[in-house]
Amino acid sequence: MLKSEGTEHIVGDSNGWELFTNYTNWTQGREFHVGDVLVFNYKSDQHNVMQVNSTAYTDCGLDNYTTLFTKGNDSIILSEVGKLWFICGVDDHCVNGQKLSINVAP
Numbered sequence: 001m002l003k004s005e006g007t008e009h010i011v012g013d014s015n016g017w018e019l020f021t022n023y024t025n026w027t028q029g030r031e032f033h034v035g036d037v038l039v040f041n042y043k044s045d046q047h048n049v050m051q052v053n054s055t056a057y058t059d060c061g062l063d064n065y066t067t068l069f070t071k072g073n074d075s076i077i078l079s080e081v082g083k084l085w086f087i088c089g090v091d092d093h094c095v096n097g098q099k100l101s102i103n104v105a106p
Contacts, residue, residue, distance in 0.1 A: 006037055008039055008075075009030065010039045011026070018042065031105060033106065034105075039073070040073070040086075042088075046090065047072075047093065048090055049076075051076075052064060056087070057085035060094035065089065083101065084101070
């Protein structure tokens with residue numbers, strides 16, 4: 001039996017996880033599947049990655065996150081089907097567009 005590995009998606013491509021980037025545009029034409037990996041590259045002293053629910057994503061709510069990533073080169077394996085939401089929890093970064101929503105397919 002062959003083992004297939006998921007696709008690695010570098011969030012924001014060469015720009016990384018950064019302010020004033022339209023991550024909705026970045027997701028266009030991309031498919032995300034269970035087993036794929038999201039890679040967030042950023043300066044750890046300037047940003048973080050918070051996995052949140054849809055309400056916190058919409059409201060940029062910083063108090064209701066499920067996971068906090070702070071290393072600056074975080075790899076997140078997509079392990080289940082459905083919507084996932086990520087924001088930067090530093091200052092007003094989320095309000096200024098540093099947020100990502102994806103739909104994970106089987």
